[in-house]
Amino acid sequence: MAVRPVMVNVKALDHAAVGRFWAQALGWSAYSPGATTYVGPPGGLVWPDPVAVGIDVVPVPEPRAAVKNRVHLDLASTSAAHQAELVARLRALGATPVDVGQGDVPWTVLADPEGNEFCVLEPREVYRDTGPVAAVVVDCAHPRAMARFWGEALDWTLREVTDDSAVFRSAKGVGPYLEFIRTGDAKTVPDRVHLDLLPGPGDDLSAEVARLRTLGATDLDVGQGDVPWTCLTDPEGHEFCVLAPPS
Template sequence: MALRPVQVNVKALDAAAVGRFWAEALGWSAYNPGVTTYVGPGGGLVWPDPVAVGIDVVPVPDPKSPVKNRLHLDLATTSAAHQEELVARLKALGATPADVGQGDVPWTVLADPEGNEFCVLEPREVYRDTGPVAAVVVDCADPRAMARFWGDAVDWALHEVTDDRAVLRSAQGVGPYLEFLRTPGVKTVPDRVHLDLLPYAGDDKAAEVARLRGLGATALDVGQGEVPWTCLADPEGHEFCVLAPS
């Protein structure tokens, strides 16, 4: 049994507008298969994408709180000129500068039109083959504990574990990294952005949920009601969902 991260779930007042922003930002396409707006590589809707981790923008009635999201995207660039051009283009699309206490760093911190923070990285060799999304980054208190949980929760390979960060990537060596960075502070508001995991075809979702709970995940009620997915939280309280296999 195994699970794979298939999309980043983003809550938004205007899901269509935020979806269009991310499609333009990444050079992908926005699809509206239902009430949500799914953003994935162009060429027609393929879900789950075999390589990319998509973005599913879900309409909600409440705006983002001023508190920094605990999960954000890092975008890859190939040169200093590309980084400068991408930052300028993103601002033209509606992104705004964000101060999360980063100080003087070589990357640029921005927020999408509804305030969700993300970073445009300086060129880094490690991200040269990830596609536009270099990494899905999660703030945490204990990267080693997150490596233990998430290393067993999903079928991605563990690349690095230190006191300051844990790094996973698809076992096939494609697509973005999943990184847990040691960060001060604790969770104070519900997550605005979270990961969605998917069992493989033929796998039993209920068995996967039970396996995750055995690893330390806890049940989560965010008012979802009767839905085909299951909401959970990891041992540090990061929310995530297990989707029904397609």
């Protein structure tokens, strides 16, 4: 039994507009299968995607708090020229430069139209085959503790763990990385961006949730009511949802 990341869940006042931005940013398509806007690879809606981690933009009435998100996307580039072209194109789509204290770094920090931060990375060999999303990055206090919890929770492989980071990727070596990066910032508000996870084929949702609780996950009530998914937090309080397997 294990779960895998299938979506990055982004809360937005205007889910359709934010979904269009991310679809254009990644060269993907925006789909509206229900009350949310799902962004995934082009060619028709396939869910769960066998490789990509999609983006599900969910409408909420509350504006974003004026604090840095603790989960963000890193976008890949293939050359210095591609990085510059990508930054220019994203700014034309409505992205804005953001200073999160990064200083003089070779990557560019931007925010989507509702202020959600993301990075456009300089070319890095490790991300040469990820697709447009290089990594989903999570700020944390203790990467080794995150490695222990998420290493048991996920069916992804722990590629590296140090005092500063824990890095996971699909056991098939495809798609983006999931990286827990040590920061000095404390969690002060609910996450605007979080992971949605899916049990494996044939696994039972209730049994998988119970297993995650034994690993250290905690139940979370965000007013979701009677829904077919379960909201939890990891040992550092990062929210995530475990979705019902597709019927």
